[in-house]
Amino acid sequence: MLLKEKIDEFKKKIEGDVLIERFWREVYSTDASIYKFVPELIVLPKTKQDIQKTIKFARENKLDITCRTAGTSLAGTAVGKGIILDFTRYFDQILEIGPDYVKTQPAVIYDDLQAKLAEKGLFLPPVPASSRACMIGGNVATKACGGGAVKYGTLDDFMLAIEFIDADGDIVNTETGQGVEKFKQKLEDLRQRILNDKKTMAILNRRMDVQDASTYNIFAFDRYSNTNELIAHLMMGSIGTLGIFTEIKLKAVPKPTEKPVSWAVYLADLYQVDNFIKEVKRLGCSAVELVDRVSLDLTRNCFPALGIPTEAEAMIIVQFDEKIEQTLKEFENSLKNFKLVGEAVKDPVKMEKFWEVRKCLLPLTAKFSATTKPLVSVDDVGVRVKDIPDLLQDLRKIFKDLNIKVALYGHAGTGTIHIDPVIEASTKEHVKIIKKIADKVYEAVFKYDGTIATEHGGGRCRSMYLEKEWGKEVYKYLLEIKQIFDPDDILNPNTMFNTDKSKIYDNVKIPIKPLGPEEWPCMECAYCQSKCPAWITAKKGETGPKQFKNLIRYRVLNVKDNDPEILEMEKQIKTCILCGNCTKVCETIVGAKLKEFNENWREGKVRE
Structure with missing residues (x-):
């Protein structure tokens, strides 16, 4: 200390x-x-x-x-x-919007950035599902993308330049060239060794068609000979381990003139996924999302009014954003080539609800029981689109054999599958099974030459599997x-690489003691954060609904009555004005009631 x-x-x-x-x-x-x-x-x-x-x-x-x-x-x-x-x-300001670019600080919410770009007729296409909460700095750090990647690519395809402060405290700016020289020779030497390493290049060429965000952007060594560009793209997906971002310059493109239109279809045959996606890609879809049968079961139970059929193997949501009238006619005509359950869902109001459900599938898994939580440690795998059906079948079997409920869904157009197993979180019962789940899931993924992360970035729950994904030769270059x-490893250590030899279940926050049905469903997704007056007034940071919830939990479970920080802590909790915006936002997600939880605590109803 x-x-x-x-x-x-x-x-x-x-x-x-x-x-x-x-x-x-x-x-x-x-x-x-x-x-x-x-x-x-x-x-x-x-x-x-x-x-x-x-x-x-x-x-x-x-x-x-x-x-x-x-x-x-x-x-x-x-x-x-x-x-x-x-x-x-x-660091929450949009610094400049040009005719085809935007320069921003890292703590700008993705949706807020989109709103400002829209005023200029522009947009940033790789939109993560969490765009209402996530921020640009984190999006770059994890190489985020979302469903739009099927047409527009990942955020890496929009990187123009970046300013960061390196591990020595020096400013590096890839647009002006400031601070680049100190890295130039070492990076060029490494680049030449990678390009001349036939085994490594064979691996990279083989994996070009797998969307990957599991580690450093090693593909950049093959794509960029200019050191400034190379450094900018190495920062993409670096999860804060190479530099501290201060300014980010991204390409922006003209916003489609037509309002995007989405349809949903239910496939009766999982093995038609590949051909279906090829068809909608041919038609120029701007998003194609898959919700597997097990996730449809969850959605059907939570939202019976949606009328989801029980016979469907998967639901696919397809979005088009240009030449819409002509494309939809062609799309509708092509549907006769697939085994569908029922008719295509076309109603805009219903489709808006489907999109909301799709974006909230992770939080929805909190509804399985009063003591379970979704396990997000194997949440972001990826394979080639042709391998999606076989991977889904493998995953269904894995979790059936483990007797664990799971949600399976993802950005099918790019081969991304999100996996959210539901485990017992109020006791230590399932802590050790976290490793068994990861071992089995990644074994299945590697069978198809897939990746442990496609858009959520590397991290503590993936680092122990990184060498197995890439092999010793590539792994050696990643370490380099x-x-x-950062030779002294002061920037976010033990995240990209498992240097401290942790087990995947070390340092977990499980078990979590439930303190009531109002707070337990909260997944800390932060979707409600930007609607919180206290969060806005405090200029974000440490204040907001999930922070109030965690402070109450800490006050009730860990703090003794003679603690000298009690007055200040309770004053902070009471900066919540009980407006109820967080509860309203969460009504259509998991139904957490953090305003009511705060009220209950103030009335002395929340006890250990």
């Missing part, structure tokens, strides 16, 4: 804010993953100089640094034992990339 005198001295040196109280550290100890690490302190930098001073302070005190924006990481990359660098208070940018 750091001496208070050292922290007080550091506080005087920066313009931003420093949080050291134990209850603040508790708030930042979790993200949306299964992991928990209580940090030493939290820094909310106001300037780039603050970040540089934080790096100096971290080095002097042998602390590591974890960057954080929305805190919605599913792989444990927004938590750490050292310093949490929270950008949400001061880290060595070039």
